[in-house]
Amino acid sequence: MNLPAAAPRTVVRTVLIIVAVAISLYVIYLLRQPLKWLFIAAFLAMALSGPVNLLSRKMKRGFAITIVYLLLLTLPFLLAALFVPPLVTEANNLAGNLPGYAQQLTDFVNSNSTLASIESNFDVTERIEQAASTLPSRLESGAAVLSGIGLGLVNSVVALLTILVLCAFMLGGGRRWVDGALALAPPERAERLDRVLDRIGNAVGNYVGGALIVALIAGLLSFIVLLILGVPFAGPLAVIVGLFALIPLVGATIAALIVGVFTLFHDFPTATIVWAAWAIVYQQFENHVIQPQIQRRAVDVPPFVVLVAVIFGSTLFGLLGAIIAIPAAASIRIALREFYVLRTTEAELPATAAGAEQPDGGSDSAADEEARDSGAD
Known part of the structure; x- marks a missing residue:
């Protein structure tokens, strides 16, 4: 059985692609820390x-x-x-x-x-x-x-x-880096990429600003509660609450446990019970009122995706990865959504063009038949 003439070249090209991908992955592995x-x-x-x-x-x-x-x-x-x-x-x-x-x-x-x-x-x-x-x-x-x-x-x-x-x-x-990179792409694609980058930048900036506002609210309210309870180091403990509020999902719980340990040494069990009740009520208020109001326009990520993103981010980059996981997931979601719109638009263009050419073809056929009839006469 004789193979087609293009078969050896296809095999060589496939092998070269596999080798290039393997080398690229190995280089990325070596450069994982700088990346x-x-x-x-x-x-x-x-x-x-x-x-x-x-x-x-x-x-x-x-x-x-x-x-x-x-x-x-x-x-x-x-x-x-x-x-x-x-x-x-x-x-x-x-x-x-x-x-x-x-x-x-x-x-x-x-x-x-x-x-x-x-x-x-x-x-x-x-x-x-x-x-x-x-x-x-x-x-x-x-x-x-x-x-x-x-x-x-x-x-x-x-x-x-x-x-x-x-x-x-x-x-x-500033914009020079982005404009220089976009200049290398075709105009239509550059415009789309510019729009995607602007949306990602706005999402990240809004998320960071919203997270800082949530942390500030958590710290101030915790400071007031600790002052009322008379717990020592109310200021540092409130700062701890604010910093841990930046960590998604588990930060507020960890901060509440840390502060709860300090309340054990002051007016136990009254201070501990009051603090535990306050922490539970505030976390519910933050999750259902503060967070949706502040972050509603910043990121639009489903809860399951948030959980997976935090797990992946903390595994890859530790604590910082957990903090940046949600805006990173929002950025990926924006890029995938824009890519889907692009592919859908490109898929609809040939069908639209074919539908537009069909009537023209029918007119040409009618004109040809009319010309033949005139010649016969």
């Missing part, structure tokens, strides 16, 4: 483009980017100044007062006959006193662990600086 940085920088640039564009109306774009960056970089230092001093002070106070707490527990156990019998069998209070006496030394070792964590954070500075530099270039280029 991750590039993706994060692009998202950050879209998120910061709103305030940068607003400030650039009154000043040069470079100054606007500098101001936004300064505000962005001072945020971690403000959070550290807010959290670290009170936490260190309370940890030292706890370490110093814990032996006294253990002695009070021992006296209470000895005054109760049932607990005293348990104590004589298991020697619980002596073990608690030993643990309390060794707590300061354990705190020192814990400080060493924290220093190791700090070293790991320092090693991540390179990634952070790279992302910020990439984001600065994207912000500085």
Whole structure:
């Protein structure tokens, strides 16, 4: 059986395509870390483009980017100044007062006959006193662990600086980058791509703005509730609630549990019960009233897609991936919808053209028949 002459060339072309795809995937795997940085920088640039564009109306774009960056970089230092001093002070106070707490527990156990019998069998209070006496030394070792964590954070500075530099270039280029890329495409396709990119940029910017508003509302209301309950560190705890509110699906629950632990040490169980009731009521109010009103025009993503996007985003990029998962899913949905419209339009064009040509063909046939009849006469 003889193969067609084009068969060997088809096989070679198929093999070359497979090899090219395999090499491309391998290169992407090798560059996965820089590509991750590039993706994060692009998202950050879209998120910061709103305030940068607003400030650039009154000043040069470079100054606007500098101001936004300064505000962005001072945020971690403000959070550290807010959290670290009170936490260190309370940890030292706890370490110093814990032996006294253990002695009070021992006296209470000895005054109760049932607990005293348990104590004589298991020697619980002596073990608690030993643990309390060794707590300061354990705190020192814990400080060493924290220093190791700090070293790991320092090693991540390179990634952070790279992302910020990439984001600065994207912000500085503005529309020039987009216009330069669109100039390479045909006019009709360039117009469609420009529309898609504008919609994606608006979706990301609106989502970030809405998420910040939701976080601000959650933090302020939590601060008021904690002040009413008299819980210590109401300010830092409210900041924790606001920051965790940026994490989709699980952030508010995690923040409520963290604050709930602090309420255990102040007016238990009243403060804990009130806080738990408030957290449940507010989460329902946020999910059914605040979120739909603020994010309704920003993203239009079904709940199932949100869940899948958060799982995939957290797996690929960790905590940051969970935060950017929803706008990324909205962007993909916009692109797929536009692609579907494009394919549908292209599929309808040949049918429309064929229907338009059919009457012309019939007229030509009638004219030819008339000409033949005239010639016969």
